Amino acid sequence: MNPIRPYGDTTGDGMVQLSFTLPIAHSKVADGAAVQLANKMGMDPALVVHSKPMGEGFTFFVVYGRVNHLVEPDKVQVVERDYPLLTPKEANAAIKRSLRRRLVVVGACIGTDAHTVGIDAILNIKGFAGEKGLEYYREIKVVNLGAQVSVPQLVDRSLAEKADAVLVSQVVTQRDAHLLNTREMSAAFREAYPAGRQPLLVVGGPRFDEAMSTDLGVDRVFSRGTTPGEVASFIVHRMTDRPTRKAS
Ligand code: B12
Structure with a gap:
């Protein structure tokens, strides 16, 4: 596939829009600072199309401008659905x-x-994007523990329920909380279960990088827009593929 450029007014004109906040009071100088940042990021020319005070000493900006970078779709690496x-x-x-x-x-x-809306979209019978959630599946028993569950609570309940799959949601990403919590969770499961006997660990949330499953110690990472059918299909695919889990 040929390299491509962003498109604003005319094909390939390189126009993009960017939003950010700077710790500076709303003023003409603030607008200039936003343009300076955009220029340093490779946007030239850059135009402030929106700037609004965000409390005392902070300003939110939307900047519109041209970048010269080429995008090479052939070099993009993503996690494709392999089931x-x-x-x-x-x-x-x-x-x-x-x-x-x-x-x-x-x-x-x-x-x-x-933030329970995401995990509920996957689990609750009403589902998401026109698909029923996992509770709708006759052969799936869903135990939804809800919000603010500690890792020890999750491990204990998974053991008690003889869970085949554990689905964890992380929406808040401040200070990489989603990554730290997920690593803590996967380590706790490795410790609590004999090797090869732990449930399928699935994590999801809008700001996860789907390529991070190995790094996070989980079987699969799902990101924004995930539908219940994708998750159910993945679990079924992996469960019916791994005989060691069947006997538990
Ligand atoms: C609704 C909401 C709330 C509600 C949550 C109500 C509830 N019961 O869930 C309330 C008001 C309680 C709330 C509180 C807070 N919120 Co809030 N909230 C939102 C909001 C507006 C929507 C989130 C949502 O419901 N999305 C819809 C669902 C369907 O999408 P989703 O979560 O992405 O889920 C999909 C996928 O990601 C995936 N998925 C998600 N989880 C899982 C799990 C698995 C296993 C799988 C397979 C897939 C999967 O599948 C889902 C369907 O496709 C977002 C902003 C936004 N527009 O996203 C902010 C947002 C998430 N909140 C934010 C913040 C900061 C907070 C607070 C800290 C605010 C505060 N200062 O008090 C508190 C934190 C409370 C807490 N202890 O967690 C920030 C997070 C920023 C960050 N980088 O971390 C956001 C992004 C807003 C923002 N732009 O600042 N919030």
């Missing part, structure tokens, strides 16, 4: 065939995170 998308009916049938019992999923928002 088939199943309908709930197909997923139920696969679970029944290979596990001969219901598959147990335990879900939670861990740490201080109280």
Whole structure:
């Protein structure tokens, strides 16, 4: 694929829009500072199209301008879905065939995170984006622990429920809380379970990099826009692929 450029008014004109906040009072100097930053980032010319005070001593900006960088789609690396998308009916049938019992999923928002809408979108029967959540699947038992669950609580409940898969949501990313919490969680599961017997660990949230699963010690990372069907299909694919989990 040929290199491409951003597009604002005419194809390939390189126009982009950027928003940010600077710790400076709203003023003409502040607008100039925003242009200076944009110039240093490679936007030239750069135009402040919006600037508004954000409390005392802070200003929010939207800057519109041209960049000269070429984008090379051939060099982009992403995590592609490497398993088939199943309908709930197909997923139920696969679970029944290979596990001969219901598959147990335990879900939670861990740490201080109280953003439950994302995990509920995946788990609750009402689902997300026109797809039913995992509670709709007859062969899946869902235990949704809700918000602000500690790692020890999650591990204990997973052991008690004999969880096949543990689904963790992390939405707050301040000071990399999502990464630290996930690493703590995966380490706790490695410690609590015999090698090779731990449940499938799945983490999700809008600001995760899907390529980080190995680094975070989990089986899969899902990011923004994930649908319940993708998650159910992944779990079924991995569960029915790994005989060691079947007997638990
Ligand atoms: C609603 C909301 C709240 C509600 C949450 C209510 C609830 N019960 O969830 C309330 C008002 C409580 C709240 C509080 C706070 N919030 Co808030 N909140 C939001 C908001 C507006 C929407 C989040 C949301 O519901 N998205 C919709 C769902 C469907 O999307 P999603 O979470 O991305 O989930 C999808 C995927 O990511 C994925 N997914 C998510 N989890 C999982 C898990 C698994 C296993 C899988 C497979 C997939 C998956 O699947 C989902 C469906 O596609 C966002 C801003 C925004 N527009 O996103 C801020 C936002 C997340 N909040 C933010 C902040 C800062 C806070 C507070 C700290 C504010 C404060 N100072 O008090 C508190 C923190 C409370 C706490 N202890 O966690 C920041 C986070 C910034 C950061 N970098 O961390 C955001 C981004 C706003 C912002 N721009 O500043 N918040």
